[in-house]
Structure formats: structure tokens, C-alpha cells
Amino acid sequence: MRVATVVILAGTLAAAGAVVASVQAAPETASKPAAATLKTAASFQSIKDPGARSVALFTEAGKVIQSPRCLNCHPVERAPTQGDDLHPHNPPMKAGDSGHGPAGLPCFSCHGEANVPTWGQNIKSIPGDPKWALAPAEMAWQGKSLGQICAQLKDPARNGGKTMAQIHHHMAEDHLVGWGWNPGAGRTPAPGTQAQFGELIKAWIDTGAKCPKA
Template sequence: MRAVTLLLVAGCALTGGALISAVWAAAPAATPPPPAQTLKTAASFVSIKDPTARSVALFTEAGKVIQSPRCLNCHPVQRAPTQGDDRHPHNPPMVAGQGGHGPAGLPCAACHGPANVATWGQDIQSIPGDAKWALAPAEMAWQGKSLGAICAQIKDPARNGGRGLAQLHEHLASDHLVGWAWNPGAGRQPAPGTQAAFGELVQAWIDTGAKCPKA
């Protein structure tokens, strides 16, 4: 199966997906993803009376998502995506290129379609996809940073795509590509909780002053 998986990946890189399209069409049903990890609700933090302490606690809980492999793999500082729960280098080798959509001649869309697709492989059980699949912009790269540093970065309009806090919440709570983290395809651990629960944590964090953990 490993040889088949490598053939699929190589074929995708060489032909822009033409070779693997036929194989995908006959692929078996994808293995259900592993059970998602838990995420505390925003309501579970109301017992923390100090707003600053509660805000920090809320973001720390939301950080379980932000620092999960599903997010970190697409927010690398080195401008090259990583893969898997162990965040190993992307195979085949890949870089962001101009605009975060891959280098000239091998865009992300050569292998990543608008939705996840099952494969025959065991090492690679599915190839992830979304209509907006791309690497996060350089100013939004945070793999390897502390949660406090990520917090400061994520609420800074100069480094979050020009978003105010309300727009940041909308992005994290509703964006379909962000939501992929909870539907990552077979062979990948989903982000903790649900996007709805994550969005509630982010909103409660904003409502308590959007305070950050110490770096």
C-alpha cells in the first residue's frame, strides 16, 4: 500500500491530478476520523471572577485548537507546510510560493481539490481539500511560537489580515477553511471540540478584554 500511496502523490505532482482522479473514483469509503478531543465550554469559565484571569483562561482553552496540528501545519514560520499529527515536512516538498498557493508550475490545487478525497493508501488515507485551500499568509505564521505570542499576533490587525476583533471572531467561528480543522479527512485527528464551541470561547475571550497569556 505504501508504494501505491507514493505513486498517487507522485502522479498528482507530475500531472496535476489527472492520474489519481481515476484511482480516487474507485477508492473505498474513507475510514472515519478518530474521535475529537474535548474542549471546555465558555460557560465553564464563569466562576473565574477576575475578567483578566478569565480572559487569559479562555484564550488558553481556545489555544488547544490554535496550537493543534490541524492549524499549525498551515501556519508555518518557515513558509513551507507541514503534515500529520507530528508536523513532518510536506511530501512532496512544497513551499508557499507567491500568495501562499504553491510555487509556479505546482500550485496547491494540483493535488488539493475543493473537498477531502479518500485514497487507497494506509500511510496517507486521504488528501485534504477545501475551496480556499492555501498556506496562511506570512504575517499569520505562528508555528513554534508561544501561546502568548500567538495571542498578540492574532488580534493585531497588521498581522491578522486587517481584522478587528469582531471580524476575527467571524473568521474563526464561521470560515469554512477554518472549519476544515474539525473535518480533516481520514487518518487525521480533528481539532479539539467543535468550531461552534471554539467560536464561543473566542467571543467570550473578546468580551472579557481579549487578554493574552504571558509569552
């Protein structure tokens, strides 16, 4: 049975859990695409103006924020996308009221608590995490400029009521965010490491949380 068929069945049959389990034995032999690098927060110390340094720090962090690993889960249209090219989710899926899929077809119909390698040529693994879900609607980023995303992150009215400390905690320590650096075979990891990303966000906040103009 082709992987595409497995995925469709997993998304449409009540026995989806058994289908996913059937591919767990497949060895994850395919190597992950190489991740891009990420500068450390300390490397921006030479920028003396705090505002300019803050913008530079967020611009570097934007390599993660605007990577496919983040954007796929932050869609404006409340429908997840997939892959490094952000193509529509297959099978078609919507967030639903909970962000965990529509009634009767939750994300966990296919996505378990960990990545599952498959035998497929086009789909090398099914991603998974204990907290697998779309980002809430107020954190939708796809199609927005880095400056727009930055302003949204800072605004409690548009970021789910989060403080800057909570934003930092989410970026630096959230397990689902960390999945972006361990996305399973067939997906390019987010640039750098989650620790580097968290340090960039912390330094950005400490320098005034300034935003790029564009």
C-alpha cells in the first residue's frame, strides 16, 4: 500500500491509530536535509546602538520564525500546510474550533506523540509531538512580513494575551517549537538550535524589542 493511501486512510478511517502503528517499524534511514546556520546573540554585541542591535537580533531570529517548520503551523487560512514548499496539507485539513482539527477528525488521527518513519519515497515520515496542533488564530503568520510578525508578537491583543516573558518561554522552551529542529526524515530542520533561537529572542527583548520596518 502506498504511503499516500496510508495517510488518506489514517485521516478518514476510525482505525487510524492502527494504520499509523503499522508504519512504525520502517527504519528512518533517510538523512535529514542540512539545517541553515544561526548566529549567536553574542555576535551582535558589536552593534552599539541598542535599537539597531534589537532589529538585527530579531531579523536573525526571523530565519526560524519564517522557516517552513514554523510557517506550516502558523497559517492565516486556518488550514495547515506541509513540506519545505508550504504546499496544502494532504489530506485536506482545517484547524477546527480547538486548533486540533475538526470534530471527528482530530490531528491525532494521523499525528502521534513522535515522528513516525515510513517506507514512502515522497513522504519519508509522519511528524508528531505530544502537543501537535496548529498555532492559535491570533498567531497566524503566513504571508506576513517579518516586521508585521514582530509587531504582532509584541501586541497582547494579537498574540493571545501573552507577555514578552511568555513569548520568550514559548520560543525557547516549548516542546512543540523544539520539534522544528527534529522534524523527522524528509524535512529541513529550522536554522541553528532552539537554544540559540531562545537567546536571540531574549536579547531582542532586552534591547527594547524593536521591529524591522518591513
